[in-house]
Amino acid sequence: MPNTVNTKVYAGRIKEKKIVMKSSSGGAFTAISDYFIERGDAVIAAVYEYDNYNLNYKIIQSKSDRDKAIGSKYMQSRVGNIYNEAYYWLKQNVDKKILFVGMGCQADGFRKFCEMKKIRDRVYIVDIVCHGMPSAKLWKEYAEYIENKYKGKIKYLTFKDKRNGWKNPSALVEIEGKEIMIKDYVNVFYSGCALRPYCYKCKYATIVRKTDLTIGDFWHIEETIPEFFEPEGTSLFLIHTEYGVELFNHIKQRLFYKKSDIKQCWQYNLERPTEKPKEREKFWNDYRRGGIFLIVKKYGLNSLFAKIKYRINKISRK
Structure with missing residues (x-):
């Protein structure tokens, strides 16, 4: 079992710009997972399944399968039986190790x-800075609503397309070869009303954690480390254990990186969970009354909730 260390902080991004562009921030997940896949080890991460609209954890052993797990997904991921699957995989592959990447909880x-x-000595555990997880049912109904509206199946989904830069990402889907913006769903997500109840009490919204390493966006880096800012995005690395130190040492040659500190990397969800909105009960009453159509119309397009989204983003990046 790895010993804890005083939390070490780095800003970093993978050296291949094309990987940075398709990543949510600086390509931290790709850099870390490449190390395991190239050694014949396994990676566990959440993969979006277009046929059933679910985000499920999978055991991954190839870069092509790993690429399906790249990028932020604004929906609840399903653990399923992945813990037991990992245990039996390690029993069958006695000389191998596993990387687990997921939300804090x-x-x-x-x-x-x-x-x-x-089996703790055979796994490396990485968690992600999390705003909260919205209902999986809500996303499924939204995806079906979009497919019905545009008469086709979603073939591609991204919540952080960076064609306009990392600070101004676009959320979109592709249906029948046409790009369709889904800003209305993102506005619903950032309103905070759709999150799971336990997200408002999350005990993992903190700097100090029991995982080996935490990754996420390095917000406000243009202010705290301006010489290291890149408009395409930069990842945050928080190292908590000896395993985390070992892992970062193995991947740092793949990165442009710079040592940082807790003050420079501060963001809202590293100190406390997302606040429960006063409108949450009304939100779910509206959902029960009018379904996803009413939710999108009232909370996705309404200027009041667009302002709420902006306010939360502004606070989280200070």
């Missing part, structure tokens, strides 16, 4: 499972 659940099963 899921990553810590995996940590506890590994300690109970006495």
Whole structure:
């Protein structure tokens, strides 16, 4: 079991610009997962399934499959039976290791499972700075609503297309070869009303964690480390354990990186969970009354909730 260390902070981005462009921030996930895949080890991460609209954790052993897990997904991911699948994979591959990448609650659940099963020494656990997870049902109904509206199946989905830069990402889907913006769904997400109840009490919204390493966007880097700012995005690395130190040392040659500190990297969800909006109960009453159509119309397009989205983003990046 790895020992904890005083949290170490780095800003970094993968050296290949094309990977940065298709990543949510600076390509941290790709840099870390490449190290495991190239060694014949396995990666566990959430992959979006277009046929059933679900975000499910999978065991990944190729870069092509790993690429399906790149990018932020504004929906709840499903753990399913992945903890047990990881355990049996390690039993069958006695000389191999596993990298787990997920949200704080899921990553810590995996940590506890590994300690109970006495396999902690064979896993590296990375969690992601999280704003909160919205209802999976809400996303499914929204995706079906978009498909019905545009008469086709979603073939591609991104919540952070960076053609206009990392600070101004576009959320879009592709249906029948046509790009369709889904800013209305993003506005619903950032209103905070659609998050799971436990997200408002999340104990993982903190700098100090029991995972090996935390990754996310390095917000406000243009102010705190302006000489390292790049408009395409930069990742935050928080290192918590000896395993995290070892892992970062293995991948740092793949990165442009710079040592930082807790003050420079501060963001809202590293100190406290997303605040429960006063409008949440009304939001779900509206949903029960009018379904996804009413939610999109009232909370996705309404100027008041667009302002809420802007305010939350502004606070989280200060």
